[in-house]
Amino acid sequence: MAVEFGNIRIVLVETSHPGNIGAAARAMKNMFLEQLVLVSPKNFPDPEGKSKAMASGADDVLASVRIVDTLDEAIADCGFVVGASARLRAIPWPILHPRECAEQIASVSAEDKVALVFGREDRGLTNEELERCNALVHIPANPAYNSLNIAAAVQVLSYEINMAAFLAGEGEQPKAEFYDHPRATADEMEGLYQHFESALNKLGFYDPANPRQLMRRLRRLFNRAALDKMEVNILRGILKAAESGGKGRKNNINNG
Amino acid sequence: MAVEFGNIRIVLVETSHPGNIGAAARAMKNMFLEQLVLVSPKNFPDPEGKSKAMASGADDVLASVRIVDTLDEAIADCGFVVGASARLRAIPWPILHPRECAEQIASVSAEDKVALVFGREDRGLTNEELERCNALVHIPANPAYNSLNIAAAVQVLSYEINMAAFLAGEGEQPKAEFYDHPRATADEMEGLYQHFESALNKLGFYDPANPRQLMRRLRRLFNRAALDKMEVNILRGILKAAESGGKGRKNNINNG
Numbered sequence: 001m002a003v004e005f006g007n008i009r010i011v012l013v014e015t016s017h018p019g020n021i022g023a024a025a026r027a028m029k030n031m032f033l034e035q036l037v038l039v040s041p042k043n044f045p046d047p048e049g050k051s052k053a054m055a056s057g058a059d060d061v062l063a064s065v066r067i068v069d070t071l072d073e074a075i076a077d078c079g080f081v082v083g084a085s086a087r088l089r090a091i092p093w094p095i096l097h098p099r100e101c102a103e104q105i106a107s108v109s110a111e112d113k114v115a116l117v118f119g120r121e122d123r124g125l126t127n128e129e130l131e132r133c134n135a136l137v138h139i140p141a142n143p144a145y146n147s148l149n150i151a152a153a154v155q156v157l158s159y160e161i162n163m164a165a166f167l168a169g170e171g172e173q174p175k176a177e178f179y180d181h182p183r184a185t186a187d188e189m190e191g192l193y194q195h196f197e198s199a200l201n202k203l204g205f206y207d208p209a210n211p212r213q214l215m216r217r218l219r220r221l222f223n224r225a226a227l228d229k230m231e232v233n234i235l236r237g238i239l240k241a242a243e244s245g246g247k248g249r250k251n252n253i254n255n256g
Numbered sequence: 257m258a259v260e261f262g263n264i265r266i267v268l269v270e271t272s273h274p275g276n277i278g279a280a281a282r283a284m285k286n287m288f289l290e291q292l293v294l295v296s297p298k299n300f301p302d303p304e305g306k307s308k309a310m311a312s313g314a315d316d317v318l319a320s321v322r323i324v325d326t327l328d329e330a331i332a333d334c335g336f337v338v339g340a341s342a343r344l345r346a347i348p349w350p351i352l353h354p355r356e357c358a359e360q361i362a363s364v365s366a367e368d369k370v371a372l373v374f375g376r377e378d379r380g381l382t383n384e385e386l387e388r389c390n391a392l393v394h395i396p397a398n399p400a401y402n403s404l405n406i407a408a409a410v411q412v413l414s415y416e417i418n419m420a421a422f423l424a425g426e427g428e429q430p431k432a433e434f435y436d437h438p439r440a441t442a443d444e445m446e447g448l449y450q451h452f453e454s455a456l457n458k459l460g461f462y463d464p465a466n467p468r469q470l471m472r473r474l475r476r477l478f479n480r481a482a483l484d485k486m487e488v489n490i491l492r493g494i495l496k497a498a499e500s501g502g503k504g505r506k507n508n509i510n511n512g
Contacts, residue, residue: 023405023408026403026405026408027404027405027408029398029401029403030397030398030401030402030403030404030408031397031398032398056403056405057401057403058401058403092436097419097422097423098415098419099419099423139415140418140419140422141286141287141418142285142286142287142288145285145286145313145314146286147282147285147286147312147313147314148283148286148411149279149282149283149312151408152279152282152283152286152407152408152411155404155408155411155412156411156412156415159354159395159412159415162396162397163353163354163355163396166353166396167355200494200497203494203497203498203501204497205493205494205497214490217486217487217490218490221481221483221487222481224481225477225478225480225481227477230473231473231477234470234473234474237461238456238459238461238498241456241459241460241461241498242459242494242497242498245459245501
């Protein structure tokens with residue numbers, strides 16, 4: 001499968017050790033990946049130069065790193081977001097193994113931007129962060145010692161993405177493509193969820209006593225489906241009509 | 257394919273940096289591999305404890321390490337020996353990619369001992385050492401920056417060996433599942449789509465001039481997501497609330 005490496009970014013959330021950032025840059029560059037985004041890194045840039053030492057020649061990846069405050073900023077324009085999760089049941093969410101993950105990323109990268117998100121060294125990603133993802137990826141490992149270094153995890157997943165490209169010549173069957181519109185970006189998905197929340201509030205459907213569970217289930221459903229822009233438009237159109245109680249509202253979406 | 261992890265050893269030849277030995281031990285243990293053989297390591301055991309620091313809990317692998325003088329000693333009882341080679345044509349020898357390598361190692365491990373050999377950080381394996389191998393393995397990488405850290409290479413190949421075991425079990429073991437409710441039946445899905453149609457009608461959102469396209473898009477979206485029963489309940493609850501214009505309606509779905 002053709003892989004558009006330039007459409008794939010690695011996102012590291014609140015990494016503590018600059019050495020890990022450098023090692024991740026090295027792992028990436030070996031596998032043709034060069035876009036690194038750091039969300040609120042704890043010690044970067046590091047005056048001691050540990051990140052540079054571990055990058056070992058992948059300094060250009062470090063030099064062009066993008067640093068942002070929130071995960072939402074890091075993934076805003078991405079049509080497909082995968083979160084790396086060490087725990088198998090962090091939250092019940094679609095879970096891929098690395099090969100499936102790489103195949104999906106490779107496939108989506110032909111048309112859309114993709115983010116592969118890694119959490120903190122000690123605590124991984126929060127549930128709120130995992131809920132931003134279309135799918136989670138879990139690297140099968142010894143349950144008695146499941147302690148992959150973050151750069152090792154970046155290495156394994158970057159390797160699998162490159163393997164998808166490498167094996168492309170060996171009789172890969174094209175995937176059935178059903179998207180006739182570009183994928184919705186993470187930003188557009190957040191807009192949809194906010195619309196859901198406010199509309200369900202107005203309808204009195206939303207239970208303020210237990211808000212998380214309902215929204216989480218809606219997030220899981222629609223992230224799993226990986227919506228395109230037209231689908232987001234349709235859903236927002238429905239929400240708008242529902243909010244206004246359907247008073248003479250017309251379907252003004254060109255859902256052709 | 258069943259993998260006999262106990263028959264597989266990792267051999268590191270003349271490694272310079274003890275930190276790399278520790279990181280390799282960590283990479284191995286994550287993937288169920290525990291037999292580490294060092295051929296004339298340059299700085300091991302290391303009083304500074306760098307190997308232990310990088311092993312990060314895989315100390316038992318370090319503690320049971322076997323140190324020998326020559327590669328021949330390290331592989332003497334092995335029925336299959338694979339050498340990791342960063343250079344593609346170091347010597348003309350059978351070259352596997354990591355997945356082929358892992359499949360062959362997995363297959364041989366059922367009956368025989370196997371060694372996977374990694375060379376020096378700066379110079380890899382000598383031709384004489386490569387000639388000891390049944391095959392070579394090359395990790396596909398960016399030719400403009402082919403600089404995998406030795407522990408990263410151990411990680412990738414150990415991962416592939418574990419993936420051979422993981423995928424072999426996939427037929428029997430259930431896949432990581434996110435469904436915490438039974439899947440909706442086709443019947444229940446039809447009920448949902450009829451509900452959508454009538455609700456959108458009441459809201460005036462549904463365009464009778466072009467009914468097919470909107471419903472088709474909704475079908476495609478929700479069929480793609482393969483809903484569970486709870487998700488159908490939630491969506492029908494929302495539609496019900498929307499139909500009645502949210503007049504004092506309560507969310508009476510137990511969406512726990």
